[in-house]
Amino acid sequence: xxxxxxxxxxxxTDLSVTLRGxxxxxxxxxxxxxxxxxxxxxPNGAGKTTLMRSVMGGMPHQGTIRFLFRDSCRLGYVPQxxxxxHSVPITVFDFLxxxxxxxxxxxxxxxxxxxxxxxxxxxxxxxxxxxxxxxxLSGGEFRxxxxxxxxxxxxxxxxxDEPASNIDEVGIxxxxxxxxxxxxxxxxxxxxxxxxxxxxxxxADRVTAINRSIFYDGSPDGxxxxxxxxxxxxxx
Numbered sequence: 001x002x003x004x005x006x007x008x009x010x011x012x013t014d015l016s017v018t019l020r021g022x023x024x025x026x027x028x029x030x031x032x033x034x035x036x037x038x039x040x041x042x043p044n045g046a047g048k049t050t051l052m053r054s055v056m057g058g059m060p061h062q063g064t065i066r067f068l069f070r071d072s073c074r075l076g077y078v079p080q081x082x083x084x085x086h087s088v089p090i091t092v093f094d095f096l097x098x099x100x101x102x103x104x105x106x107x108x109x110x111x112x113x114x115x116x117x118x119x120x121x122x123x124x125x126x127x128x129x130x131x132x133x134x135x136x137l138s139g140g141e142f143r144x145x146x147x148x149x150x151x152x153x154x155x156x157x158x159x160x161d162e163p164a165s166n167i168d169e170v171g172i173x174x175x176x177x178x179x180x181x182x183x184x185x186x187x188x189x190x191x192x193x194x195x196x197x198x199x200x201x202x203x204a205d206r207v208t209a210i211n212r213s214i215f216y217d218g219s220p221d222g223x224x225x226x227x228x229x230x231x232x233x234x235x236x
Contacts, residue, residue, distance in 0.1 A: 006033040008068055009157060009189045010055065015063035017050050024050050026213040028063070032157075032206075034070070037183050037190045039204040039220070041197070043231050046211045048193045049080070052161055055191070069156050071187075076155030078146045080162040080193070085135075092137070092145055093117055093130045099149055124148040124178055140171030147178065151188075158182065160192035164199055172196075176203050197225055 010032040017025040025047040032038040040048045053059040056077060067073075096117045114130075121127040124144040129137065137145065143163060150158060163179070164172045180203055182188040194200055200207050201220045209216035209223055211231040216223050 006035050007070075008032065009034040009070075010191065011064075011066040011068065012051075012055070013064045013066070015051070015054060015061055015065065017047070017054060017059060017061045019050075023212065025054075025061070025210070028210065028214060030208045030214070030217060032189060032191050034068075034189050035183060035187060036205040037179060037192065037203050039200045039207040040191065040193045040210065041195060041200060041207060041223070041228070042210045042215075043228065046231070048210060049161055051210065052159055052191070052193060056159065067157070072154060072156045074153060074155040074157075076150035076158040076188075078143070078150045078158075078160045078163060080165055082142075082146065087135065090134050091131050092121070092126075092134060095134050095145070096120065096149055100152065120152045121145065121148050123151055125174070138171070139166030140168065140175070143167060143171075143175065144178075147175075151182075154186070155188060158188050158190045160190060162193050162195070164194060164196055172199060179203050197223065197228065 008031045012028055012030050015025060015028040016023070028051060040051060042048055050059060054061045055065055056075065093114065097113060100117070118127050118130055121130055124147045126141060126144040126148060129141055129145065134142065134145075147163075163175055167175065176199060179190060183190060197220070204220050206218065207216070207220045207223055208214060209227065209231070215231060216227060
């Protein structure tokens with residue numbers, strides 16, 4: 001039996017970005033299929049984060065970005081970095097409480113909110129961190145908390161900017177398992193930026209490699225470390 005071809009969920013056509021007279025992206029066209037993990041890779045300064053920000057509507061650009069949502073029409077986003085004062089004694093519960101609530105909650109509802117946040121954290125296997133101070137979390141632990149927040153409410157498209165940065169090998173494998181589960185068990189489409197070809201080969205259905213313009217778009221098996229090394233030389 002021939003597998004059904006998945007429809008596109010995101011289509012980027014002829015996207016170009018110019019900042020302060022410098023061309024950051026040039027004629028980028030790609031399609032992210034529903035239910036896939038689609039990776040963006042390339043050397044530092046190649047425009048990957050700029051492309052991600054353009055998709056989120058936070059970057060002026062030329063060209064078209066088209067969403068073909070069918071379900072929740074929601075975007076989730078996990079940034080590569082989140083600046084905060086590590087000396088502030090804020091717990092994971094407080095952190096998510098502030099991000100989820102727009103109005104003050106009276107003490108009588110605090111228990112219900114704690115139950116909700118515990119359930120949110122459980123989705124990324126980190127409910128046990130609820131009373132830990134955010135500043136004491138490891139890179140992998142904090143990334144899982146950010147991912148949990150991005151999944152509430154459930155997005156149709158999840159954007160991840162370098163999800164494996166500052167995480168050890170064990171943490172990377174755990175994160176990969178979560179991404180595969182989000183795709184296979186929860187039907188969430190994922191667009192992620194990653195420098196790791198090893199991670200991309202293990203989890204991604206398709207990879208688009210850019211160095212201001214696209215130099216590869218296809219199966220992860222067809223992109224080699226040599227290809228990336230050559231693009232680093234070009235950029236340098």
